[in-house]
Amino acid sequence: METIKESHNQKKLLHIAMFPWLAYGHLMPFLQLSKFLAQKGHRISFVSTPKNLHRLPTSSSLSPLIKLIELPMPVVDGLPESAESTSDVPINKVPYLKKAYDKLELPLTRCLEDLEVNWIVIDFASHWLPRVATRLGINSVYFTIFNATTMAFVGPPSEILGGERQQPEDFTVVPKWIDFPNFDVAYKLHEMVTHWECMEEEVSDFQRIAAGIQGCDFVATRTCPEFDADSLSLLNKLYGKPVVPLGLLPPVLTDPDGADESEGDKWRSLREWLDNKKEKSVVYIALGTEVTLSREAMHELARGIEKSGLCFIWVLGNRQFSEGPDMIPVWFETRVGDRGLVWRGWAPQLRVLAHSSIGGFLTHCGWSSVIEALEFGRVLILFSGASSDQGLIARLMHNKQVGLEIPRDDRDGSFSSVAVAESIRRVMVDKEGEPLRANAWAMKEVFGNLDLNNKCLDEFNQFLVTWPASTS
Structure with a gap:
């Protein structure tokens, strides 16, 4: 009988709306989840603003079951006219983006009334959306793109709203509700x-x-x-409701040796350079699309990279090099010669990380970037971008011994070129870094295991199709 019931549930098809926060790092996991649910036969309405929807990589043709729905971006005083995501504004303008996101409540409500959806998948910023969903008789699932350890650190809603942590300093210690042995994951003051x-x-x-x-x-x-496992178990207790792991949503290279049209020329140039380097000899350096370091910090990082003496690719995102040509020292590229490649603008990160010449990844500790690195077993050199959950991820990966965090001042985030060079060498080539390299390589069996991740997604799908329908 159970088999018949499961078979019946699998055939129950739903209409599911997606409403991610206005950031590429949120849009992509929501899109990956949408693609999986569409494969199960569910209809997906993916709702966002025009510019964000146009950013999505749809060249591989989305399933006809996924419909992209545009809501005009609201106008807010203080928000630049063309800004629709966190990548369009400096960090001090992000509050205005949240005000604009909140103004989407009414148009989204009207949209949901017309769509007649069964479920809506909500993100962290839309605090008003569960109330709207309940009134419209729509079930809602809160999809956090963060891992369970990050969410456990944040704590239960009662602590979040009325607890003792009210200032940045309060987040620099492990909270009382986490009692795992040897747990040392907390923010540095400069990050908060x-x-x-x-x-x-x-x-x-x-x-x-x-x-x-x-x-x-x-x-x-x-x-x-x-x-x-430990954090997932704790979250179920902290929330008093089911917490379902979605898997890591690792991106897949459908053709590891090729590239689509948007990647073509860029990847060919990078691959030609990498093909001439020894296996696992190159450090890939990328601080994400939204991290902005001061000129002084960029120069100190450059000096550390040079002092390491190792081969590297350093990707400077548009935000980093748009600050001016002097964001890296004028002598830098000449002095490092052929062992280093400074790449300006977008790079096909997944393809670079998959290349056999890449040994390690100096990362800002965005969760998506960490997943991509460990999918291929690349050891991590951890340099927190000091935003969102990146500091917690740096500590977590350091504690899991799949990487090493570059020492920095807790209060202002400053660091030395010597610390950068020593960290890179220890992780990449020194004997004492061998356990880190071995542990990162072993992580491929989890982070790159599509069967394991699809099992989590299948269980999530079961939750959706078996959950009782909401009533308004």
């Missing part, structure tokens, strides 16, 4: 001070998270039990 800048005064990020968790039917998190 930076994050405070991007919070909207009227509704803080913590209030947004709490409202989403409290108002949804269940929570889904971008992790898997094989990596995050």
